[in-house]
Amino acid sequence: MPSLKVIKKRISSVKSTQQITKAMKMVSAAKLRKAQQAVLATRPYAKKMDAIIANLVAKVPDLSHPLLKERPRERALVLLITGDRGLCGGFNTNISKAVERFVRDNPENFQQIDVAVIGRKGNDYLKRRPGVNIVKVYENITGEVNYQTASLLGTEYAAAFTEEKYDVVYLYYNEFKSVISQVITKLQLLPVVTPKAEEELFTGVDYIFEPSAQEVLGQLLAKNVEVQIFRAILESRASEFGARMTSMDSATKNASEMIGKLTLMYNRARQAAITKELMEIISGAEAIK
Amino acid sequence: MADKLKLEMVTPYGEVLTTEVDDITAPGVMGEFGVLPGHRSMLALLQVGEFSYLQKGKRHFVAVNWGYVDVDQDRVTVMVETAEPADLIDLERARKALGRAEEALKKLSDEDKEYKVMEAALARALIRIQVAARKGH
Numbered sequence: 317m318p319s320l321k322v323i324k325k326r327i328s329s330v331k332s333t334q335q336i337t338k339a340m341k342m343v344s345a346a347k348l349r350k351a352q353q354a355v356l357a358t359r360p361y362a363k364k365m366d367a368i369i370a371n372l373v374a375k376v377p378d379l380s381h382p383l384l385k386e387r388p389r390e391r392a393l394v395l396l397i398t399g400d401r402g403l404c405g406g407f408n409t410n411i412s413k414a415v416e417r418f419v420r421d422n423p424e425n426f427q428q429i430d431v432a433v434i435g436r437k438g439n440d441y442l443k444r445r446p447g448v449n450i451v452k453v454y455e456n457i458t459g460e461v462n463y464q465t466a467s468l469l470g471t472e473y474a475a476a477f478t479e480e481k482y483d484v485v486y487l488y489y490n491e492f493k494s495v496i497s498q499v500i501t502k503l504q505l506l507p508v509v510t511p512k513a514e515e516e517l518f519t520g521v522d523y524i525f526e527p528s529a530q531e532v533l534g535q536l537l538a539k540n541v542e543v544q545i546f547r548a549i550l551e552s553r554a555s556e557f558g559a560r561m562t563s564m565d566s567a568t569k570n571a572s573e574m575i576g577k578l579t580l581m582y583n584r585a586r587q588a589a590i591t592k593e594l595m596e597i598i599s600g601a602e603a604i605k
Numbered sequence: 606m607a608d609k610l611k612l613e614m615v616t617p618y619g620e621v622l623t624t625e626v627d628d629i630t631a632p633g634v635m636g637e638f639g640v641l642p643g644h645r646s647m648l649a650l651l652q653v654g655e656f657s658y659l660q661k662g663k664r665h666f667v668a669v670n671w672g673y674v675d676v677d678q679d680r681v682t683v684m685v686e687t688a689e690p691a692d693l694i695d696l697e698r699a700r701k702a703l704g705r706a707e708e709a710l711k712k713l714s715d716e717d718k719e720y721k722v723m724e725a726a727l728a729r730a731l732i733r734i735q736v737a738a739r740k741g742h
Contacts, residue, residue: 357618357619358617360620362617364615364682368648463617468722523647523648524649525647525648526634526648526650527634527635527650532650532673535650535673536673539671543617
């Protein structure tokens with residue numbers, strides 16, 4: 317049995333770890349609430365935009381746009397969204413693995429698959445994997461998300477698509493379902509998948525489009541790409557905090573359990589020491605008689 | 606026909622405004638236009654500029670970024686990237702942004718990728734300053 321001093325030291329070290337995990341859990345909970353609100357706030361905008369695009373596509377026949385164009389899919393780009401920091405359970409690993417699997421499973425479907433990573437952790441995982449070709453890494457943009465960042469990313473990939481550098485662009489991110497569940501989601505970003513009409517718009521007989529339906533659609537499609545990226549980053553951020561919160565919660569629980577076990581061990585050892593001392597005194601006293 | 610417009614302004618960060626107004630003017634890509642109650646259905650693209658609406662005899666100004674306006678049966682939905690009401694604009698910050706954009710533009714040629722970005726930033730800053738000047742009007 318380890319000595320009393322050693323056990324005592326271990327107890328205090330586990331306790332301080334527990335304090336850290338507890339604090340991290342609390343911090344993530346607070347950040348989660350904010351991130352969740354941000355996700356909810358973008359929904360009306362995204363929904364409205366989907367509705368308008370869907371109705372435009374349905375309403376105006378023979379609409380064509382470079383961002384809608386289907387080409388033989390030879391070169392693919394995967395845009396992966398992960399977090400910059402760890403200590404959040406399987407959050408970063410699971411999604412990175414999903415991308416790795418996608419790259420490995422599709423060598424004959426695509427001539428070339430490139431990966432662009434948002435977040436340090438995804439890069440850390442994927443750069444050591446053979447066959448994964450990382451073309452770009454963005455760090456520190458998931459901390460404070462602003463629309464401009466998403467907008468720049470959107471413009472960049474829309475341009476890469478229209479210049480035929482890539483024939484298809486996929487987006488991998490964690491969708492926020494609830495605090496304890498994040499769903500790995502794969503979304504086709506480009507060519508733009510026209511959303512289904514949820515509500516009927518443009519019911520008015522002659523709608524005026526200014527400057528023209530074609531122009532309006534073109535701009536909306538480009539914006540739609542940006543909005544999708546923006547939303548995905550926000551979802552991923554909320555998921556990250558959710559994952560961190562649950563994993564820190566279970567870490568805190570494990571620490572309590574460990575402290576309980578160690579305390580029991582400590583008490584037993586103390587008892588044994590006392591018994592031993594008593595026996596020594598008694599036998600010493602016997603010997604003098 | 607109702608004599609008011611239902612105005613709704615939405616940005617990716619959330620809803621900014623939901624209110625009833627008498628009229629609006631918006632910076633369309635083909636020039637500024639106004640919408641009064643009873644207007645025909647319309648979908649128009651907006652550019653960076655000054656959006657305003659009349660409410661209870663008072664004109665309110667909002668600096669808006671790229672977006673569009675959907676007018677349908679006296680319901681006006683404004684979807685913009687950013688929207689800043691005049692009284693919320695930080696003039697100091699806008700001036701600084703203007704200075705930064707000007708500096709950057711001097712260094713870049715119009716072929717650079719960043720040129721467009723900075724140009725847009727310049728336009729935004731100018732509009733913010735212009736709108737902020739309307740405070741209290």
